[in-house]
Amino acid sequence: MMNLSLKCIFLVLLFVDLNALEIEDVAKRLHLSAGSKAGIQWKRVFKSAKKMKRYKIDTLSNDTKLKLEKYLINHAIDSDKPTVAGGF
Numbered sequence: 001m002m003n004l005s006l007k008c009i010f011l012v013l014l015f016v017d018l019n020a021l022e023i024e025d026v027a028k029r030l031h032l033s034a035g036s037k038a039g040i041q042w043k044r045v046f047k048s049a050k051k052m053k054r055y056k057i058d059t060l061s062n063d064t065k066l067k068l069e070k071y072l073i074n075h076a077i078d079s080d081k082p083t084v085a086g087g088f
Helices: 004-029 039-047 049-054 062-074
Strands: none
Touching: 004 062, 039 049, 039 062
């Protein structure tokens, strides 16, 4: 059997992976592809109430908005880890 420390580490790692997948799923549900814009463009989206409403980002909790913004910028077309535009 695993000791308590290993179980805790496993649960933390599982939560981190699930959290990343969860944000990716949020992006998919909103039909947002990180690779469709440059990082600066995603920053502009999150600074504009009008643009957030257009993409339905305004319906999310503040915590989810922050995570989504970070995900989209980190995987923008001009990032080190871009996603393919239109691909999920």
